[in-house]
Amino acid sequence: MMHHSFELILANIGRHISLTAEESSYFTQLLRPGHYARRELLLMEGAVCTDFTFIVSGCMKSYLLDQQQKEHILTFAAPDWWIADINSFITGNPGNLFIQAISETHTLALSRRNQEILLREIPKFERCFRILTERAFAASLQRNIDAMSLSALERFEKFRLQYPYLLSLLSDQEIASYIGVTPSFFSRMLKKHHLK
């Protein structure tokens, strides 16, 4: 069963580079399994994000609180995705994001220190992380584009087409926060367009 829990992450990595059996086990032994209850925090504002975290099951979100303590969701992470406060992770400085479990979640964490060891011992992981980062970067740019050029309704339509799986896991508030509107406006919008 130990073996079983690494299947998803090895498949994830295997999409970008191929590993021998030894390399795979070297890699997996650098991972730290974690378990979070619904609403449990993985990271708090002001803490240094020391881990790059892979979601095995469940779902997490990263968000920040603005000056008025309003929550703004930056990303969701479903199974087979990674989550971190990248800015804090790469600089080593305290971050301003919270990361929280939306439902009961199993994770595998790769610490900064272990990532360095991994990259030194198996340099082809550089390639893997480059590709993962490129994709996440492209997704983030697209979100900037959408925020600038689409209406709230269009952003929601796009979200539901792109992440139908997440829709069922999230509260309306969370979807509203992600697309960048208030819960009350979101509720009105759904009603007006008979989307619920």
Place this chain on the structure above:
Amino acid sequence: MMHHSFELILANIGRHISLTAEESSYFTQLLRPGHYARRELLLMEGAVCTDFTFIVSGCMKSYLLDQQQKEHILTFAAPDWWIADINSFITGNPGNLFIQAISETHTLALSRRNQEILLREIPKFERCFRILTERAFAASLQRNIDAMSLSALERFEKFRLQYPYLLSLLSDQEIASYIGVTPSFFSRMLKKHHLK
């Protein structure tokens, strides 16, 4: 003088990895110098972005036109920065961004093909591009956060503090587009707050 034109890019790379003299010259010979007049396009919507482009002097912007043909600026690139339509570059599909020179600009282009050769011949460049991408990714996430949690005025204040150098090169329309407001609102905002 050939040598001189590579100093900036070698310093840029040198911030992340160290290269021998041979590696440096292997790298620079994979670069294609380019020159663009003010307003000249480096990339058009619908074209495949085949190059990762380094700005030696001058300034460029990437932008898209929305359904109503309104321009939205995604990024600026001053000297010592890279610019590309990352999504098109990594997928090889036609992109939806334009890249255009704001002033007369000298560039060094690394094509996708040459990047592959470079990564194969000198694998430590994987690390370099991973780090460059991570930083660009962190900047993009921060922009998402700012778009969600700051007012137009706050976004402008942040922009002028962060990129004072760009302020002098850009028209008000371009700044307005980048911070995500119309030129007329931007003009009113400056006046209201005595910012000009």
Place this chain on the structure above:
DNA sequence: CCTGCAACTTGACCTTGGTCAAGAACTCCA
């Protein structure tokens, strides 16, 4: 030096989405 276009400004009005507060509807355990 002048002209013609591009950039900026401004007025009047409009739209999208926010605020605050109160009520209705879930749910999750004890």
Place this chain on the structure above:
DNA sequence: TGGAGTTCTTGACCAAGGTCAAGTTGCAGG
């Protein structure tokens, strides 16, 4: 199974920022 907290909905009102069009200013090229 029955509260106690969430979450969702809704009304009345508000504010940030957009639209359109008409000036004005500025400046680059002939």
